[in-house]
Amino acid sequence: PADRRHRDPWFQRERAALWSHAVDVPDASVAPARATDAAALTLSLPVASPDATVLTLVVDEGDNSALPISTVQLVLPSYRLRFVRPGGAIRLVYGSAIAAPQYDLALLAPAVLGAAVADVSMAAEVPTPAAAATEPFISPRTFWVVLIAAVVALLGVLAALLRRT
Numbered sequence: 285p286a287d288r289r290h291r292d293p294w295f296q297r298e299r300a301a302l303w304s305h306a307v308d309v310p311d312a313s314v315a316p317a318r319a320t321d322a323a324a325l326t327l328s329l330p331v332a333s334p335d336a337t338v339l340t341l342v343v344d345e346g347d348n349s350a351l352p353i354s355t356v357q358l359v360l361p362s363y364r365l366r367f368v369r370p371g372g373a374i375r376l377v378y379g380s381a382i383a384a385p386q387y388d389l390a391l392l393a394p395a396v397l398g399a400a401v402a403d404v405s406m407a408a409e410v411p412t413p414a415a416a417a418t419e420p421f422i423s424p425r426t427f428w429v430v431l432i433a434a435v436v437a438l439l440g441v442l443a444a445l446l447r448r449t
Contacts, residue, residue, distance in 0.1 A: 295340065298329050298330060299327045299328070299329060301325060301327055303323075303325045305322040305323065339358075341356070
């Protein structure tokens with residue numbers, strides 16, 4: 285549908301591919317041509333934008349007759365994140381001061397890939413004491429004072445340059 289960047293409804297081309305299926309036609313005196321199955325055409329699509337709800341496949345046959353498309357398969361890979369907990373509640377931690385994991389994924393792969401899926405909901409974000417204690421690099425007031433001073437200085441330089449010319 286139309287959005288901020290497009291006045292009218294529009295399509296965004298994600299991938300294009302050329303595909304052909306040519307059957308060798310042998311000499312008519314030797315044997316008739318054999319029909320062979322066409323090779324599958326696979327297109328890898330990028331991760332769609334969060335508001336994308338429709339995927340349209342456009343097939344341009346040129347001046348040929350319409351292709352009999354008998355099957356279409358959409359493969360959606362899924363990625364899962366599993367937390368292994370030795371005991372207690374599961375915690376999701378992110379940031380730059382996180383220690384490396386203490387387990388080997390190659391050894392856990394059979395157990396992780398064969399495990400049953402359980403839905404987990406996230407609790408509210410809780411800052412750690414170390415994160416709460418850190419102060420910003422520069423205060424908001426200092427930031428705005430320096431920014432305004434830089435703008436005034438640049439306007440002064442621009443005015444001086446315009447006076448010379």
